[in-house]
Amino acid sequence: MGPDRCGVPRRVPSRHGAGEVRVAVVVPFRGEWSGVPRLAGCICAQTRIPEEVVFVIDGGDAGDVARFRRLLEHQTRLPRCGSNVQVLQQSWAGPAAARNRGFKATSAEIVVFLEADGEYSNNYLERISEILGSEDVGSVCPELRLADVDIETWTGRYQLAKWKGIARLTRAGRRPVLGGWAFRRRVFEIANGYDERLLVGEDRDLVERIRQQGLRIVVARRTSFRHPEPSSPLTLCAKAFSRARLGLPYYRKGRPTLLVASARALGPTVILASGAISLAALRLHSILPVAIAFVGLAVSIIALFVATLFDQEVGAAARSREGMKSAMASRTWFTVLRLMERVSAFAGLVAGTWSTRTGQESPRVGPAV
Template sequence: MPPTVSVIVPTHNSAKTLGACLAAVHRLRHPVTEVIVVDDASTDDTRAVARRFPCRLLVTDRNAGPAAARNRGIRAATGDLLFFLDSDCAPEPDALGNALAVLREQPDVACVHGIYALEPLFDDGPVEAYRLTHGHHWRLRHVGRVRTTLFAICLIRREVFDTVGLFDEKLRASEDVEIGDRMGDRYGIVLTDTVVCRHDDDSRLGSLLAKQFRRSQMLIPVALAERGPAGIRANSAAGLLTAAAVPATLPTAPLTGGWPVLSLLFLVLFTVAEPALLRFVLRRRGLPFTLFFFAVHLLVQLAVVGGAVVGGIRHLTDRDFGPSRATAAKTSR
């Protein structure tokens, strides 16, 4: 008998996108056994949207984050395979079938996840175009066997959770990276460009920078807790370092006649720090958008660096800040 598939959609205040997500689920060419929507205490019309579709709706009383929502979906699901979708993602009709094909062709693989399309779910302007361009590129760069799981669109064998446990509900960011590290060498993980979804991404610069700052606070605690080699990274070390050097060298301007020579030099180095990214943006979006792209990208990298520094300090000073296994290790010492 072919394996049964449960679709799990964690959601919070996603009335704008959930309808498109669930409509796309019902256009999948491969049949699914059930669709489970886990509403994480939404305050908008998310539940009303979900009730328009043939799905099982689970509702939580308080907002507990995506890890807790996914865990509730896992406990409720009956399928042999679990197909996770973020509620702002709409899978292409062949996405599930292509993920199943990877599992059939590579029996040691237990987890298959995919990439964002360049085209948005809803076109909300240039900031969103920046996000999708960057997200599409860094995922493409890592296609193949990986050690990281990204659950925006992901098919995984149920048995994995019986072995490594569920998502760490302490984490509201990097929870998928952390569980992927726990999978370690036990299970094969594949990132493929044959499993594609259209994504509704951040479209306002201020909220994007705030989110990046908040989420990046878990980067160092999760990285320190990793037991295997580093997994997928959306941003390169060279890009982050040269971005940080741009404002850091501004105080040297009086030494060069009032001109921020060093800052300008590091700005150029930042732009070319990832040559493949520069070529990709130029080729797909053109020169005017490329200039806009790297201006926004600089601000995003600074938010990531700032968040990582703050998160590292919090991890050192607060024994409860970080993944459960990391804080447990600190407590035992």
């Protein structure tokens, strides 16, 4: 039986039968008020209802706790779904610290960390309960991460294409998606939980440490995770800048190294700068710069043409003249947005490194959006 979207369960959720492994859900929260009712609906619609649900408000005050409880009581069914629901609050310390705080408040054998503004397939908790029954499995993540975007916009199409590519890598076991990791309690404790120094990349860091213990990282087939993504070029660049700047501690741990992260971000910038220099050199009336410029332009057009033809999503439609025009425009805009995102990420790395070297503490403004 396949997964369904939240709020429309395909069958009646099972209750906590005798002998079942207990499951707890931990949700760090920092201002995602509009996403809470949807996530609560997802939890209630699961085919395997968790015994414990813990929300950790990262920052805020007692007023936020009261508001959060009213939100759960009046706008969701979660308090009446059979789970023991807790709402905790801490001074702002980042998502890793919030997850660790929530973990300590649970006692279940399996602990799942969900995103406050995420949306999960209704079979996810049931699937991870089955998979984590194997002693050689250290952690589990969803098979797909889908971008919750408007596909009528160029930015939405870019996000959709980007996450489809990541989904293909996830199926191949090369790049597990982020958001919704599940762990056996003993494994999480042995790994010492999340590194609270990290504001970005804490999931990957923990999973890599678990992998180094010789345990398997498993993708739960036929499950999905949907998450809102930036809807405009400006917010896309802002997110890339923020994640790169806050991610310096993660890069310095070597996953990947700061040098590799900088190279990834700077690569498109170098290509663009090389092209600009070549074009500027045309004023010198030299044959070599002209040759470089035109060869580079020709190679770029051919690469764009080939990429469009072999794209799994647009390749078939692109074989007509009108289809090719549309597909080339789409691929060109995709390339432009990718360049903008990478340049913003590199700027974030530079800004974070500069702040560190000048003795300024990186702005602790909460987790990256």
